Amino acid sequence: MNYLLLFFGLLFVSTSPTPSPSPDLNYGLVAYYSFDQCDARDDSGNGSEGILYGNPGCWCGIDNNGLLLDGKNDYVEFTGVVNRCFTTSDFTVSFYFKAEKNSIFKQSLLSKRSDCDPEYTFDIQLDQRAQKIQTELLQEDGVDYGDLSPDFKEAGWYHYALVRKGRHAHTYINGILINSGTRCSGVDISNDAPLNFSNSPCIGAGGTRRFQGILDELRIFDRALSHEDIQVLYDRYPIEQANADCFS
Numbered sequence: 001m002n003y004l005l006l007f008f009g010l011l012f013v014s015t016s017p018t019p020s021p022s023p024d025l026n027y028g029l030v031a032y033y034s035f036d037q038c039d040a041r042d043d044s045g046n047g048s049e050g051i052l053y054g055n056p057g058c059w060c061g062i063d064n065n066g067l068l069l070d071g072k073n074d075y076v077e078f079t080g081v082v083n084r085c086f087t088t089s090d091f092t093v094s095f096y097f098k099a100e101k102n103s104i105f106k107q108s109l110l111s112k113r114s115d116c117d118p119e120y121t122f123d124i125q126l127d128q129r130a131q132k133i134q135t136e137l138l139q140e141d142g143v144d145y146g147d148l149s150p151d152f153k154e155a156g157w158y159h160y161a162l163v164r165k166g167r168h169a170h171t172y173i174n175g176i177l178i179n180s181g182t183r184c185s186g187v188d189i190s191n192d193a194p195l196n197f198s199n200s201p202c203i204g205a206g207g208t209r210r211f212q213g214i215l216d217e218l219r220i221f222d223r224a225l226s227h228e229d230i231q232v233l234y235d236r237y238p239i240e241q242a243n244a245d246c247f248s
Contacts, residue, residue: 028223031082035067048080061216062096071212075199092221094161099213107211108200116202120191145169145181157239165224175234
């Protein structure tokens with residue numbers, strides 16, 4: 001009897017499905033900014049430190065502290081190898097944000113472009129009037145991935161992610177795929193401008209202003225995260241649990 005129990009026990013173990021390993025979200029991570037220390041140090045250890053301009057404050061983030069920007073003078077400029085990610089190669093950007101109030105003006109979020117002309121552009125702007133997170137990823141007029149801009153409707157925390165994988169690009173909100181686009185010949189967004197948050201060169205042009213609100217958990221990868229990766233990344237800090245452990 002004991003031999004039969006042992007046999008069936010071994011049979012059950014050998015036929016049980018092996019759980020899928022969790023995605024390694026440190027693989028390909030070029031820069032990570034938790035903002036927990038109320039600065040813009042690169043927590044990945046890769047040296048892409050952020051420089052704060054104006055007088056950004058500390059406030060309740062999606063996890064611990066976030067960076068509070070005043071919408072007037074505050075912005076962040078990022079140095080180092082993170083600036084090499086935005087060329088013709090694959091990349092992923094991921095961050096949480098919370099606007100402090102409604103604005104009739106577009107607000108600059110993450111950007112890397114030399115000027116406000118539609119050439120070699122990576123620029124994300126919050127357009128509350130149009131209820132869109134305007135996402136520009138283009139080489140020039142007509143050489144882009146189409147409309148990648150996800151909807152933005154209610155106030156509160158949002159997780160935004162943009163993935164570029166070869167000829168394809170995808171945007172996600174709160175872990176969910178929203179828009180996708182394809183460009184057969186790819187899109188070159190190379191330029192010499194530094195990556196920044198709330199400092200698009202379009203500020204002052206076309207009604208764009210600096211962002212007023214909270215930025216948290218900014219990550220940049222030099223690879224295209226999968227749909228599963230994005231969901232796992234979001235599930236670490238779902239917006240429903242925002243501020244649960246904040247003491248600011």
